[in-house]
Amino acid sequence: MNSKVILIVLGEPNSTFSEILFKYFSSKNFNKINNKIVLIGNIKLLQKQMIKLNYNLELYEIKDIKYSLKKKINVINIDYKFKSAFSNISKHSINYIEACFNLSLKLIKNKKAYALINGPISKKHFLKKKFPGVTEYVANKTRSIDPVMLIYNKSLAVNPLTTHIPVKNIAKLVKKKKIINNVVKINKFYKSKLKKTPKIAVLGLNPHCETNNTISEEKREIIPAIKYLLKKKINVFGPFAADTFFLDKNIKKFDVVVGMYHDQVLTPAKTLFTFNAINITLGLPFIRITPDHGPNYEMIGKNKSDPSSIFYALNFLENVK
DSSP states (O other), X not given: OOTTEEEEEOXXXXXXXXXXXXXXXXXXXXXXXXXXXXXXXXXXHHHHHHHHTTOOOOEEEOSSGGGXXXXXXEEEEOOOOOSSSSOOOOGGGHHHHHHHHHHHHHHHHTTSOSEEEEXXXXXXXXXXXXXXXXXXXXXXXXXOSSOEEEEEOSSOEEEESSOSSOGGGXXXXXXXXXXXXXXXXXXXXXXXXXXXXXXXXXXXXXXXXXXXXXXXXXIIIIHHHHHHHHHTTOOEEEEEOHHHHTSHHHHTTOSEEEESSHHHHHHHHHHHHTTSOEEEEESSSSEEEEESOOOOGGGTTSSOOOOHHHHHHHHHHHSOX
16 A cells, blocks of 8 residues: 555635635645645646736646655546636536545545545535535445544533434434444544544534433433443543533543534534534544645635645644554
């Protein structure tokens, strides 16, 4: 395996991701990197966007990973027809994004790279309601079962048990089996990749972890899952009420928080860390990361986007194999 290659799928062409990458490639961090970075996307579009945003960087087009070089912006070109550097997000980019993913996953399968970063993608247009999110899309493409979304910061990481689903469907998806799956994969990731045994907190679903019903999700699913995990010698605690958990005195005791739904943990995490966090998919046969921001179409072409998350992602990969 070429353990030094990181692939970056450029994702939605009409987003702020190219601007964020330009800021990284213009920084001192890029000059210090030990890995090779290979972009998967349309080189002509990237050049147009660079001119539009007033950056002066050299793109190095390659046909094969073996020609990639350190400290060069290596690009494997994917065909894409466009009229302007930036335009409105639409269905026009679906086949292009699919081709970018297909090539990157083929390269990883053939041991040409060890990690994948993909830029933000419009779930509405690209996924067409076939998958809740890109996490599930990539898992399906790689035939991976029960992927786990981990929003990671060194101080505290969070995991939503359910991801991009309607709130009305959450309760019926809070299951003992899924809690166990997520915690086991998180624990394995920390021990194998970060060389650390994590302390994991599990939140309840209901306010104050209780309801007026005879049997709550806490009693039926969450507490039995925690008891099972404790028998497996995993450092898991809870359930905790979500409304007070994210106080400083509580979060400093833990490495990871498992919440029952997306906004229960992502809202406080983004409040605490803004863009100093990354989305890591656990349960794949490789490391897959996405910067913790969306296409941000409101700021396209303005050169004002915060690049912190891509810095965090690449710095993380410098230290993890």
